[in-house]
Amino acid sequence: MKIFNIKDLSGKELGKITYLSEEKKFKIDFFSNDEAEKMTLLLEEYLSQGIKLIGDIYLDEPIKPDNPLFLSSAEEQLSRMGYIATYKKFDN
Amino acid sequence: MEREIYRSSDVENFPKKNESDLELGHRPGEEIGREIILEKKVKVIKDFFTSSFEEKFPFVEILNIEKGEEISKEDIEDFRNDEKERYEWFNERDYSEIKESFSQENIILLQEIIYFYTGMMGEITEGREVSKTIQRFIEEKKKLPKKFIELSNIPWKISSLISYYLTCSRVFCDDVNKEKLLKYFGEELREIKEENFLEEKETEQEFxxxxxxxxxxxxxxxxxxxxxxxxxxxxxxxxxxxxxxxxxxxxxxxxxxxxxxxxxxxxxxxxxxxxxxxxxxxxxxxxxxxxxxxxxxxxxxxxxxxxxxxxxxxxxxxxxxxxxxxxxxxxxxxxxxxxxxxxxxxxxxxxxxxxxxxxxxxxxxxxxxxxxxxxxxxxxxxxxxxxxxxxxxxxxxxxxxxxxxxxxxxxxxxxxxxxxxxxxxxxxxxxxx
The missing domain is CATH 3.40.390 (Collagenase (Catalytic Domain))
Structure with a gap:
């Protein structure tokens, strides 16, 4: 399990995301429903389609949840979307 | 102030001994013969991009022999292989657009950029402490006119390539010429700063x-x-x-x-x-x-x-x-x-x-x-x-x-x-x- 505190670029705290590594699922706990919905869509896309854009390239084979780089890639993607994901706790 | 002037554009002549009157290029503000020199520079740079490795680095073998040093064929071969590898690394880049883009104005500016980088690389070649040398040049660079800095951003591939090329030739230069070159680059840099001749008024451009x-x-x-x-x-x-x-x-x-x-x-x-x-x-x-x-x-x-x-x-x-x-x-x-x-x-x-x-x-x-x-x-x-x-x-x-x-x-x-x-x-x- 890995927990991230999520803030926007201005530093406003939006909530937290928990990644359940065994189930390969994200659990979203946000203060705002709108923000939670946006984040849900985003993370569902990562889980289903994988992460295709890294750096300034599109990968032919997206990074999917079974790839050890998935979580790091998801973190980076969130920062690309204007979120600040700060690692909070690792417990597995 | 008296000073000797050398010429690096004539690469085949540059490393030879007893040619103290070689001219490296025009002095800032010097108009006499400028067009002729410019044409030579354009030709040398264009030739560089179209010639083979062997044509580019013929001096590797010749110079050592001329200096009377005993260098084995294996040493020369090793050196050539090392240099060839580095050259190929550069050559993998696509310079086709660059080759066609040499206007005379660009050549003048490019020349200054080459002088700048070559001076830095020359000091490194001299065995000075690399980090301190680079730090000093970074500081020097900050003092240069803005236009120079801006232009040095554009053809960095060209400048690094050519400075590498020129540095290669300098490695095999005798000590007298090395000293003269360093002196030249030092004076050139000072003149750039003093005369500020590349400074232009900033103009707003559309984005x-x-x-x-x-x-x-x-x-x-x-x-x-x-x-x-x-x-x-x-x-x-x-x-x-x-x-x-x-x-x-x-x-x-x-x-x-x-x-x-x-x-x-x-x-x-x-x-x-x-x-x-x-x-x-x-x-x-x-x-x-x-x-x-x-x-x-x-x-x-x-x-x-x-x-x-x-x-x-x-x-x-x-x-x-x-x-x-x-x-x-x-x-x-x-x-x-x-x-x-x-x-x-x-x-x-x-x-x-x-x-x-x-x-x-x-x-x-x-x-x-x-x-x-x-x-x-x-x-x-x-x-x-x-x-x-x-x-x-x-x-x-x-x-x-x-x-x-x-x-x-x-x-x-x-x-x-x-x-x-x-x-x-x-x-x-x-x-x-």
Whole structure:
């Protein structure tokens, strides 16, 4: 399990995301429903389609949840979307 | 003041002994014979790009023999192989556009750039302490006219290539000529500063954005997107290092040297200072919003020409940033995934690519999410702080926000220049937000 505190670029705290590594699922706990919905869509896309854009390239084979780089890639993607994901706790 | 003048444009003559009247090039402000010299310079540089390795480096063998040193054939062969490898590394780059772009004006400016870099590399060749030498030249560079700095950003590939070429010839120069050359470069630099002859009045130039109408029906990316993206980019970069951003509805395969199967999402062209974004997968809606991060990544690449490879590596060493790329494995989370997966069978190339892309990712992160960068990689954050202050002394970086240790967290940038650019963008054609 890995927990991230999520803030926007201005530093406003939006909530937290928990990644359940065994189930390969994200659990979203946000203060705002709108923000939670946006984040849900985003993370569902990562889980289903994988992460295709890294750096300034599109990968032919997206990074999917079974790839050890998935979580790091998801973190980076969130920062690309204007979120600040700060690692909070690792417990597995 | 009396001084001797040499000529480096005649490479075949340059290293020979007893030719103290060789002329390196025109003196600033000297008009007599300027056109003839200029033509020679154009020819030498054009020849350089069209000649073979053997034609470029004939002196490797000849000079040593002339100097009367006993050098074995094996030594010469080893040297030639080493140099050939380095040459091929340079040669893999696409210089076709460069070859055709030599105007006379560019040649004059290029010459000054070559002098500058060659002087630096010459000191290194002399065995001086590399980091101190580079640091001194960075300081020197800051004192040079703005126009010089700006122009030195454009043809960095040319300048680094040619300076390498000239340095090769200098390595085999006798001591007298070496001394003269160093003296020359020193005087040349002083004259550039004293006469300020390259200084030009700054003029406002249009910032161009194009092609985004093709995405209009599929996404909300358009002029608003570009405006938002530009807010993160320092004023010094916009309009100088980047003059346009365009979307091209094509796929652009990634260079094989990255060892990654995929297409380029964006690129920076230092020749026309243009950032290009390439065809998007419209089924993947998530990353549309992240497009602005691509702009910042490419902006960082636009800064790359400010550092020649040797300079960059030295700086990285200086700040103890990650330079042992073998340690950048999957579990090394402070390095971006992109940098981690770059692979090349040639470890030198891999290191160089990782260095370039890590720089872009680091600067991009610093511009958009400095707090995150600070928490993930304090060394990179520190590097950016120092680097940006050094590169953009006039940029208004203001720290706002305080963390639990009383340290500043966020950086805001002056709003005024952004507004100026937004005003300029109103002139842009074909943009419908």
């Amino acid at each position: 161009l954005i194009g092609g985004f109408e093709k995405l209009g029906s599929l996404t909300n990316i358009g002029i608003e997107f570009a405006k938002n993206a530009l807010q993160f980019i320092p004023e010094e970069i916009i309009g100088k290092n980047i003059k346009s951003i365009k979307y091209e509805d094509i796929k652009k395969p990634l260079d094989k040297m990255y060892g990654i199967n995929g297409d380029s999402a964006a690129s920076y062209n230092p020749l026309n200072r243009e950032v290009a974004l390439y065809k998007v997968d419209t089924s993947n809606k998530g990353f549309f919003k992240s497009f602005y991060r691509l702009i910042s990544h490419e902006s960082a690449h636009s800064l790359d020409p400010r550092l020649i490879p040797q300079e960059k590596l030295s700086i990285l060493e200086e700040i103890e940033m990650i330079i042992d790329w073998d340690k950048v494995k999957e579990e090394e989370e402070s390095t971006s995934v992109y940098v981690r997966i770059i692979k090349n069978t040639d470890k030198g190339k891999e290191k160089n690519l990782k260095s370039i892309e890590d720089f872009a990712e680091t600067v991009s992160s610093f511009l958009i999410t400095p707090t995150l960068l600070k928490s993930k990689s304090p060394k990179r954050f520190e590097f950016c702080e120092k680097w940006f202050v050094r590169q953009f002394p006039e940029e208004n970086f203001t720290k706002t926000g305080i963390d639990e240790n009383g340290e500043s967290l966020y950086y805001t940038r002056t709003i005024k220049p952004i507004k100026r650019h937004l005003k300029l963008m109103e002139k842009i054609e074909g943009i419908k937000s």
